[in-house]
Amino acid sequence: MAIDMRQFHDTFFEESLEGLAHMETELMHLEKVFASNPDDDSVASNPEIMNTIFRAAHSIKGGSSTFGFGDVAEFSHVLESRLDALRDGRCRPDRHVVNLILKAVDCLRGLIVAARHGKPADMSAVQLVRSQLEALQEDELASSRTRDLPAPSAGSTAAYARWRIYFRPQPQFFHTGNDPLRILRELDGLGVLKVQTDLSGLPAWEEVDAETCYLAWTMELSGEVTRDAILEVFDWVIEDCKLDIEPLPVASDKPQPLVAPDAVHSVDNHSGSIRVSTPKVDALINTVGELVITQSMLSQLADNFTLECLPKLFIGISQLERNTRELQDSVMRIRMLPLSFTFNRFPRLVRDISHKLGKNVDLRISGEQTELDKTIIERISDVLMHLVRNCLDHGIESPAERAAAGKPERGIIELKAYQKSGNVVIEISDDGRGIQRERVFAKAVERGLMSADAKYTSKEIHDLIFLPGFSTAETVSDVSGRGVGMDVVRSNIAELGGGVELDSEEGRGTCFTVRLPLTLAILEGLSVQAGDHVYILPLVSIIESIRLTDDQISRPAGGNEIFALRQEYLPLVRLHDLFHLKSRPTSLGQGIIVVIEADGKKAGLYVDDLLGQQQVVIKSLETHYHRVEGISAATILGDGTVAMILDASGLVRMAHVPSAVAADAAGSPDSNALMIAGAPANPTGHELRN
Amino acid sequence: MATILTVDDTASMRQMISFTLNSAGHEVLQASDGNEALKVLQGKKVDLVICDVNMPNMDGITLVKSLRELVEYKFTPILMLTTESQESKRQQGKSVGATGWIVKPFNPEQLLTIVKKVLK
Numbered sequence: 001m002a003i004d005m006r007q008f009h010d011t012f013f014e015e016s017l018e019g020l021a022h023m024e025t026e027l028m029h030l031e032k033v034f035a036s037n038p039d040d041d042s043v044a045s046n047p048e049i050m051n052t053i054f055r056a057a058h059s060i061k062g063g064s065s066t067f068g069f070g071d072v073a074e075f076s077h078v079l080e081s082r083l084d085a086l087r088d089g090r091c092r093p094d095r096h097v098v099n100l101i102l103k104a105v106d107c108l109r110g111l112i113v114a115a116r117h118g119k120p121a122d123m124s125a126v127q128l129v130r131s132q133l134e135a136l137q138e139d140e141l142a143s144s145r146t147r148d149l150p151a152p153s154a155g156s157t158a159a160y161a162r163w164r165i166y167f168r169p170q171p172q173f174f175h176t177g178n179d180p181l182r183i184l185r186e187l188d189g190l191g192v193l194k195v196q197t198d199l200s201g202l203p204a205w206e207e208v209d210a211e212t213c214y215l216a217w218t219m220e221l222s223g224e225v226t227r228d229a230i231l232e233v234f235d236w237v238i239e240d241c242k243l244d245i246e247p248l249p250v251a252s253d254k255p256q257p258l259v260a261p262d263a264v265h266s267v268d269n270h271s272g273s274i275r276v277s278t279p280k281v282d283a284l285i286n287t288v289g290e291l292v293i294t295q296s297m298l299s300q301l302a303d304n305f306t307l308e309c310l311p312k313l314f315i316g317i318s319q320l321e322r323n324t325r326e327l328q329d330s331v332m333r334i335r336m337l338p339l340s341f342t343f344n345r346f347p348r349l350v351r352d353i354s355h356k357l358g359k360n361v362d363l364r365i366s367g368e369q370t371e372l373d374k375t376i377i378e379r380i381s382d383v384l385m386h387l388v389r390n391c392l393d394h395g396i397e398s399p400a401e402r403a404a405a406g407k408p409e410r411g412i413i414e415l416k417a418y419q420k421s422g423n424v425v426i427e428i429s430d431d432g433r434g435i436q437r438e439r440v441f442a443k444a445v446e447r448g449l450m451s452a453d454a455k456y457t458s459k460e461i462h463d464l465i466f467l468p469g470f471s472t473a474e475t476v477s478d479v480s481g482r483g484v485g486m487d488v489v490r491s492n493i494a495e496l497g498g499g500v501e502l503d504s505e506e507g508r509g510t511c512f513t514v515r516l517p518l519t520l521a522i523l524e525g526l527s528v529q530a531g532d533h534v535y536i537l538p539l540v541s542i543i544e545s546i547r548l549t550d551d552q553i554s555r556p557a558g559g560n561e562i563f564a565l566r567q568e569y570l571p572l573v574r575l576h577d578l579f580h581l582k583s584r585p586t587s588l589g590q591g592i593i594v595v596i597e598a599d600g601k602k603a604g605l606y607v608d609d610l611l612g613q614q615q616v617v618i619k620s621l622e623t624h625y626h627r628v629e630g631i632s633a634a635t636i637l638g639d640g641t642v643a644m645i646l647d648a649s650g651l652v653r654m655a656h657v658p659s660a661v662a663a664d665a666a667g668s669p670d671s672n673a674l675m676i677a678g679a680p681a682n683p684t685g686h687e688l689r690n
Numbered sequence: 691m692a693t694i695l696t697v698d699d700t701a702s703m704r705q706m707i708s709f710t711l712n713s714a715g716h717e718v719l720q721a722s723d724g725n726e727a728l729k730v731l732q733g734k735k736v737d738l739v740i741c742d743v744n745m746p747n748m749d750g751i752t753l754v755k756s757l758r759e760l761v762e763y764k765f766t767p768i769l770m771l772t773t774e775s776q777e778s779k780r781q782q783g784k785s786v787g788a789t790g791w792i793v794k795p796f797n798p799e800q801l802l803t804i805v806k807k808v809l810k
Contacts, residue, residue: 003798005797005798008702009702011702011705012702015701015702051744055744055745059703063703065794065795066706066795066796067702073795175787176790177765177788178790182808186807211764235790236790
């Protein structure tokens, strides 16, 4: 039978990578246990740690050889032998050994990922680690590698025409679920079998125990059969029986050809698959069940509808509403993964980097069960990595510096995730030196971003580090040290519809708070009216709404319209002009200005009216139409009309480009000031965001 | 056709085994470790158990031992999945009552041949 093994590959890859992640965690755990008490036999006293590590390697070895990934199988075999030595106490899990095994885990991961994508792996690195592993193994491996394969006995491969076989099972033969009859049947399949039963062992009838085997057989097998073929039949029971096999005269010298069908190894591209836990699927099926009930109730109602049925109809509709919401919820949940998928990488990262930097750092993780959309998790992972690296590199001080500051030598980095009002919040905090306000401020003044004699809040100053190019290596990393490319961090998070904030206290530490939507498929939006159209504005980008009159608007030469909002000047974008809408208000006071913020910049968006807050399902515009500047996607409203979802960062960018050019030409520093000034308490507009 | 329980902590192995056995017309139950296997088997009778050795919670050896203590499973064939290098595990398995073993790596054809061997 031809069974395509490729269909199991995805599962194999996924669970192997998971297994490697487990190995990594447990290895570091083991190292910690060992380091805290090197005299203790840490392996023996923690067998479960070692077993988990070993099991993962073993599963990968088994799977890879079954599914035809030779490189992976070979390497995992070497690794497994090393782990075996560790388990038996032949070697100790000191830092050197753990380092090497972690490197081996990396290699294995590389090999598996390469196999998954059908690309060649970096074999030179693999070879290097492999030789290091083998060097570590020294003599102890020698015994296990040249396994005690049974020496081929005379006539093992030669086929004879006739064999005599004597077979006497031990009395407890049945207790392993074996059956002499099965063996006789199998021998019969090899050739022509003549059987003679030896009843001599049978006791008196009243002493017979049905579960004991008393019989023995002498058989004569004719046909071209090798001794190996016969031995194979007895493979499982060879130690549970007395067995004599001898060839009878009349020889033939034709050995049976051995057919070993090779597993076809072809790699197809990895299709984005997702593993869903059964409870989630059950919940989904449950909801669909309820939906069906509601549907049948409603259609029954419709069949003979009278006005008396009206209350029932309302009940049905509200039930339908609930079902729909639940269904939406459970479908969303299928795409949700726990954050542990990315959090699990951090212990290793923190361990490696802190070793390299000579710092002592404890990583504390909490809330890793918080779930997020798979796409968001995949895309946020690098950002989090960047932030954690920053904490390690610039936040946490060296042990000496910490001691001098009266802090414990071990620094703490905390990763915390939780859900808050429809968002997922991830906090990355350290107890390091914090942002040195004065140095950042001085830098800002030097670069003309702030004026030396004005007063700024801590938040305004901290926000500076998110400006592009502000925190280049030579300016900040040797001083207060926050972040190369923090602007990229901010814009990456914004792309996912989230935001990042920073809180820092000099000498006490820094905390980044990353806020993310639960999913990319649904957006929390504010619907606004402009002309005859309804537009959706992402709620996260809205700061406030204000009403202005025409005389509060000014237009610098060659630039866009601007208006003053407290100490800042913001560019104004009229949606009617931008999208060439036919009907437009005659005076500014008829409409309303929504102040939006994206990528750290603000702009005012002029619309006719605010309609209300609502959740919308995002439909890609590019797949159905084409990209339109200022619009990120579309959605379908309750009445069936299509509404465009506005792209806040695109609009802000469009609003700023001409004015920035104009301002620069005039030599005004305002264009920079616009970008960084914060927003204190707001007396005029109504707040839409907390 | 027969009802077979496959016990393995790696999903890809389970999938491969059950797909292969399914396509030969057998009914296949799955469990991811010994504990789950015992749960699955409660009040059920299967004709064959194929189990891995290394598993979390309850390993294959313990599973074989526990099964042999149940009256319904005293004589049911139980095959263990082992690798070439696990000679000691094989003997350990035999001593607690395993019927035989399947050596990894194996391909679907080999699996079916072996299964045919133990089913009546």
